[in-house]
Amino acid sequence: MEPWTIQKLLGWVTEYFTGKGIDAPRLSAEWLLCYVLGAKRIELYTQFNKAVGPEHLSQLHELVKRAAAHEPIAYITGKKEFYSIEFEITKDCLIPRPETELLVERAIELLRTRTGEQFVCDLCTGSGCIAVAIARNFAGCRIVATDISDAALAIAEKNVAKHGLTNRIKLLQGDLFAPVIAGLGPAQFDLIVSNPPYVSEPEYEKLAPNVKDFEPKSALTAGKDGLDIIKKIIAETGQHLKPAGTLMFEIGNEQGNAVRNLLETAGYFSDVKIEKDYSNLDRLAIAVTKPAK
Ligand code: GLN
Numbered sequence: 001m002e003p004w005t006i007q008k009l010l011g012w013v014t015e016y017f018t019g020k021g022i023d024a025p026r027l028s029a030e031w032l033l034c035y036v037l038g039a040k041r042i043e044l045y046t047q048f049n050k051a052v053g054p055e056h057l058s059q060l061h062e063l064v065k066r067a068a069a070h071e072p073i074a075y076i077t078g079k080k081e082f083y084s085i086e087f088e089i090t091k092d093c094l095i096p097r098p099e100t101e102l103l104v105e106r107a108i109e110l111l112r113t114r115t116g117e118q119f120v121c122d123l124c125t126g127s128g129c130i131a132v133a134i135a136r137n138f139a140g141c142r143i144v145a146t147d148i149s150d151a152a153l154a155i156a157e158k159n160v161a162k163h164g165l166t167n168r169i170k171l172l173q174g175d176l177f178a179p180v181i182a183g184l185g186p187a188q189f190d191l192i193v194s195n196p197p198y199v200s201e202p203e204y205e206k207l208a209p210n211v212k213d214f215e216p217k218s219a220l221t222a223g224k225d226g227l228d229i230i231k232k233i234i235a236e237t238g239q240h241l242k243p244a245g246t247l248m249f250e251i252g253n254e255q256g257n258a259v260r261n262l263l264e265t266a267g268y269f270s271d272v273k274i275e276k277d278y279s280n281l282d283r284l285a286i287a288v289t290k291p292a293k
Helices: 006-020 025-037 041-046 054-068 073-077 098-112 129-137 150-162 201-205 228-240 256-266
Strands: 079-082 085-088 118-123 141-147 169-173 189-194 241-250 269-276 282-289
Touching (some): 025 041, 025 073, 079 098, 098 241, 098 282, 118 129, 129 141, 129 169, 129 189, 141 150, 150 169, 189 228, 228 241, 228 256, 256 269
Parallel strands (some): 118 189
Antiparallel strands (some): 079 085, 241 282
16 A cells, blocks of 8 residues: 555545534644644645654544544644744633734734833733733733633743743732732733633534633633623723723624723723724724823
């Protein structure tokens, strides 16, 4: 029998994933093969005709079976790229989404317009991807990142260490601002960012199996209308933002009007904006507090 070359395997796995309705079938096949071979993606292409040995084949076979049952590739390989940075990922944290890069981009743009050291707070940090991406791209900031889940914070800790940011990102366990205590560090921030859980109960039931059956529910859902956590964040932000400070958080694609309304009626914001993502869906809420008198 002809040997299984990298090229042939990629072709076969891609076709198999396509038939199973797996997202990005070719890319998913490449990631799994890279993981099994311990190779970079480019190396698959420079060694296209290389035969893959029986041990690697049987390992790949097992992983392909898991992925075909909708287990996310990021959980299988334990890695995910976000904002061109590699993150460690486990089933205890949400897998970073490309649409969340918009929040990071706006946060970095904003920080670059300000002077002096900037204090940032990242709520519901999960894998720590937002805090790490901001800190890596804006040297003049310190970040406090909180999460209610100890298990998620353990991954965030790995990611913060992996990217050499231990002395700029402080991780704290607790519900939203609960662990942010004046005297133990900054309690008022120039910028507060978050990708909170915002999926409504009915939406959750309709999520694709790769999300619903594998990602932590507590990182996704926030009550009947998905606004429970967002409401809490808005209510507590007043005490934790400096004058002319900014609150920026991700929202669901149908939450723009409701969130605008919540921000406008909170009383301490002078400017509220809802921004759409690259798919033209509501994705980001940005609100600025009134300047100092
Ligand atoms: N956008 C994510 C999803 O639909 C939800 C992320 C979140 O709740 N923060 O799966």
